[in-house]
Amino acid sequence: MSIEVKDLSYVYSPGTPYAATALDHVDLTVSEGDFVGIIGKTGSGKSTFIQHLNALIRLQSGSIKVYDIDLTEKKPDLKRLRGTVGMVMQYPEYQLFDETVEKDVSYGPKNLGLSEEEIKGRVREAINLVGLDYEDVRDRSPFELSGGQKRRVAIAGVIAMRPRILILDEPTAGLDPRGKKEILALVKRLKETSSPTVIIISHDMDAVAENCDKVALFSGGKIEKVGAPREIFYDDELLLRAEMDVPTVVKIVKEMEKKGVTLGEKPVTRSEFLASVKRWRNG
Amino acid sequence: MDKVVFGQYYPTDSVIHRMDPRIKLLAIILYIVTVFFLVDYVMYAAIFLFVLTITFIAKIPFKVLLRTVRTIIFLVLITSIINLFFTTGEELWVEWKFIKIYREGVEHAIKLALRLILLMLFPSLLTLTTTPMELTDALESLMSPLKLIKIPVHAIALIMSIALRMIPILMEETNKIMLAQKARGADFDTGGALKKAKAMIPVLVPLFVGAFRRADELALAMDARCYSSVAKRTKYKVMKLTVKDLVASVVCLAVFSLVFLNKYLWGFDEMILALFK
Incomplete structure (x- = not known):
């Protein structure tokens, strides 16, 4: 079992007029090798949920276990967790900051405290994995690349940490059809080569149906149903209730x-x- | 957003929230002037009571209001301590080596601390009960006479409202970027000041790049809709004075007049002391 979430609830700004329940008793298990698609309307709790898996949000109630890392502990090993669970946020290209592509991609591995040599090797591998030419881009500024290339660099920055679980929040948002196809092909390739377990949040039902073998439908902070794509996308009553497209x-x-x-x-x-x-x- | 920022709009359904923002703004200005005219402890207490009453009417928890004071607590302490030690007077209370504390010093320190806290409290009430948009509208309306001397009041108000609008956006953006870098193993919480400052670089660079991008996009969008600062514009919410605004004005004027009367005519502290004698 790579991820085990039990009875997870979360409230934003508890005790103020802004208080809002984002997650309401959520359970989910993910096995190694799964390609999980998380779907649901905006504000259904998808992002809050995946941010829990990386301890970007502190646990309020319930339990989460990622391999042997127990997030209910007072001080879970965050470094190891973040090396295990790689998170590619929405529009990851807006988080690039360093002077060169090589430096930017090595930010993650450096934070893991790896040796200089190890970092270099990983950075080269990650940049090549995302389909860029290492020799060509390593010394270029990430800001002068094209939109699609920037996104690749940002994904490489996560891949270089060699996560066993890769989580992507709307990886195809804002891309043209060709860019979408390329990124999805890249995610598939990454699943086969570096990160055996992949979780994506997507509004693109075609992408979810084509790639995922398990779909979790979020609605109003709850998981309405988990199952194979055909169990979800042919459940008319459920889709109508959750206002989801097919x-x-x-x-x-x-x-x-x-x-x-x-x-x-x-x-x-x-x-x-x-x-x-x-x-x-x-x- | 996860955190409620100090001074941020606190939505409740109260008379104070519905008041004309122009009256509120004028009251604040008058209030700030008034605080500098406070003399007697009785008046300090009265103004505190005044602020607390308004907080109560506005249905804002006292805890939220007190949180705004926490941000200036250091300033209050430092200025009080400096005043305590460096004010000279006639009545010497403590003398130890080179330290001399006079009665006047103690009084100064206490009053200054109270004054600073009062200066923080009331304006916080304004931002807690008034949305930024209402505030800029009020400012624009109050400054409109300046148009006569060719001051671009509308442009100033527009800049202010955009700036105010950008604060929550930039905060959200900062939050997002910090999460993203944390996911890449960034550590913002440990280490010395230098290490912490260095850890912020991966947050600040994308933040600035994003801010410029947003500004560009906004300017373009406004241009595309033929925005012009000289065109006559209408408002979605028209500000109108009502009875409650009149009542509020009278109450404020009464309270503030009392302070001035106290300063120039009546000494309440002496009166009360005389009563007990």
Whole structure:
């Protein structure tokens, strides 16, 4: 078990007129190798939830365990936790600060207290992993790169810490369709090579359906349902209640049903859809 | 946002909140002047009572108001101590080696501390009960006579409201960036002053870059909507004086007149002491 969250609740500014419940008795387990998609409306508690996993928000009530790190302890080993759980925030390119790409990417590993040599190796590896040419960009200022490149550098800064769990908050926000595709392909590649467990928050239902094998639907600070994409995206009553959109594939299947074509299957990805259409045609 | 900042708007449904911000602003100015005319302890107590009453009417917890004082507690202590030791007078109370404390010094120190706290309390009440937008509207309205001598009152008010609007945005941004760098293992809490200052660089650089980006975008957006500072503009919320504003003005004027009367005509402390004799 890589992450175990039990009965987690959180209230912002408790005891003031601004008090707002962000999380309300949330349970979730994530196993190593999972690709988890977290979906839900804005303000449903998604971001607050993932920030707990990295101890960016202090635990108010409930318990969280990340591998053997117990966050209910008074002083959990934060350094080890942040080396284990890599967090890529929304618009991570706005957090770049150093003079050169190499220096910026080495910020994380340096904070982990690694040796000079180790840092250098990791930085080179991370920059290459995100699809940039190390020799080409290492001495350039991160501020002179293009938007997509900046985001890659920012992700490299997290990857260089070699997290076993990678969390990304809306990694494709504000990108054009091609940039989105590239970043999603990158996340997939990272899952295969460096971080076996990935959690993404996304409003892009197609991306969630295509990539995730487990989906958690947040609504009003609660997890309404956890399950495989097809269990979530074909639960009409749930989606209506949580005011969630569905992947394009599901939309097409529903339209076909209206026209009297019943596939008899519940595809959520494009390839699944094509396969079921073929089967339907043949039989 | 996680923290409630001192002096930040504290929303409750009260008469004070609904008052015309112009009256509130004028009352504050008069109040600040008044505080410097306080003489007798009785009057200090009266003004404290006045402030507490308004806090009560405004339905603001005293705890919230006191929090605003905490930020100046050092200033209060230092100025009081300096006054205690360096004021000379006629009645010597303590003499030890080179330290001489006079009765006047003690009195000065106490009164100065009270004065500073009072100076902090009332204006905090203004920001706790008035939104920044109302404040700038009030300022613009009060300064409008200055338009006659070609002072760009509207532009000044606009700059103020943008600046005020940016404070929470920048704070949120700072918060976000700090979280992001913390996620990358940054440590803002331990180490000496130098190490702490150095740890802030990864926060400040993105913050400034972001602030310039925002300013640029805002200017562009305003331009795109043909914003002009000379055009005649209407307001969403029109300020109007009502009966409660009149009542508030009368009460304030009465309280403040009392202070001036005390300063120039009546000595309340002596009166009370005379009563006990």
